[in-house]
Amino acid sequence: MRVRLLDIAHARSGDKGDTANVGIIALRPEWYAILERHLTRDRVAHHFSGIIEGGVDRYELPNLRALNFLLHGALDGGGTLSLKTDAQGKVFSTALLRMELDVPDAEARAAQLPTNAKARAAEIAPPGQKS
């Protein structure tokens, strides 16, 4: 089954020099395992190929159900040098959330991954949450 990252995770990104970081956080604790298994460093590097000039590092934070990716050479020099609209890498987060993962059907069913946008809406605003 193909699942869009936006439907199972949220994210925030920032900069450190010419490197953008994207912290990606599972929307449900049990979906962290899906991210850890399928959102590999190589797949993220492929997703951003032609967009970033350097390599990709991945760090795991199971305590926060999060992965942290460092995208090197992403910001046209970064900071004040950069000519880019997104000179500080603020929206690399949502660029990563466009990615789709191939998850084996059995694994997707076991983790109850959402199959459509409606399912996603229910997941991010669980009943009882203050609004």
Next chain:
Amino acid sequence: MSRTVRVAGGQGFWGDWPEAPRRQVEGGPVDYLMLDYLAEVTMSILQKQKERDPAMGYARDFVGAMESVLLAVAERGVKVIANAGGVNPEACAAAVQAMAASNGRDGALRIGVVTGDNLLPRIDELLAAGHELRNMDTGEPLSVVRDRVIAANAYLGSTPIVEALAKGANVVITGRSTDTALTMAPLRHEFGWGANEWDKLAAGIIAGHIIECGAQSSGGNCLHDWRNIPHLADVGYPIIEGLADGTFVVTKHPGTGGRVSVPTVTEQLVYEMGDPHAYITPDVVADFTSIQLEDAGADRVRVFGIRGAPATDKLKVSIAYKSGFKAVGSLVYAWPDALEKAQVADRVLRERLDRLGLKFEKVLGEFVGASATHGPLAGNAGANAPEVQYRIGVRDADRRKVERFTREIVPLVLNGPPSVTGFAGGRPKVEEIVAYWPALVDKTVVQTRVEVR
């Protein structure tokens, strides 16, 4: 019941919401107000201002912020900690004292001034003594850009702030201290944490990381469930309720907008993160993989389990140097075929630059509304856009070439592809680039000074 110390975040950068400091001291009980003003490039801007006027060189917004919280500091014992001093903490302190006096509050403020971070006058001495100040990213020695350096500041930790508080300061003004130390120092002072209680110091640093970007941990810029985050117009800024054992709760004043939840705090925790196992500060190396978060009721998140490791023997130095010039301009193309017209404009402009024999270190054209932020990942979404902004920038060491470029944009309105508008700004300004050079220096060469006046 063990004692709680409340540290409120009131500014996440120079330019943050002017209402926030006052709202933090009036919305409920707080012990400390923490205001972070310094981004990496800020010091070089302040250095330029000080060169023009020796009484300048600090974040002037801080004087207004202090005025807005003066009553709480003078009468209710709220203490303020800020890195607003920039490259001139003494002048900043004098301006704040003058503001207090003009409000009839002479003598109400005991201002602790932390200095010693400014290494600009010492660079040649340091280089001569064998400190190469190599760029942490590229490995190059500072000598490569030495003649273009305009600011150099070591990031100081919590110790001088703790010293100022111990000497009775109710306002502490620093130059370049780490953002996180501004929050950790009052916790360390209040609870008497030792300089080698690594887990507690790391907890204080992580508390600082959570509130150093203002509302970014209390519902601002939060992607998770963003539509349902309540009343951002009235957003509450974050507050740390710290305990002596290093655990703490993140919250905000009751009745304010925004949200403090495990997702909002997690998004801030991963912001600007490098290697989560080693978040290096002057005081401690914090381990972000040890952080445990727990929902502790409405707009309350409990944080515990944090581990730290001994600090290194280095301080990070933020060096600013002149690195050429840039200019960015834009035009807006309307439907039909907005993207295609903008792409033609890009080709026309580049051909004209070529014919002029102008070569630049970098030319970047972007199509806002089609691909500027997500590049090819955005697919064909821009093909039928109602309008597309063509944004073009150049960068070069030669100012004259950049100047010449700025004259090539607006003519396209009459001599390029059709349906174009949005040129009201005219020619873009040429900006001198002040670039950032991160380096390390031995802690032993930096002497901090604390004066309470």
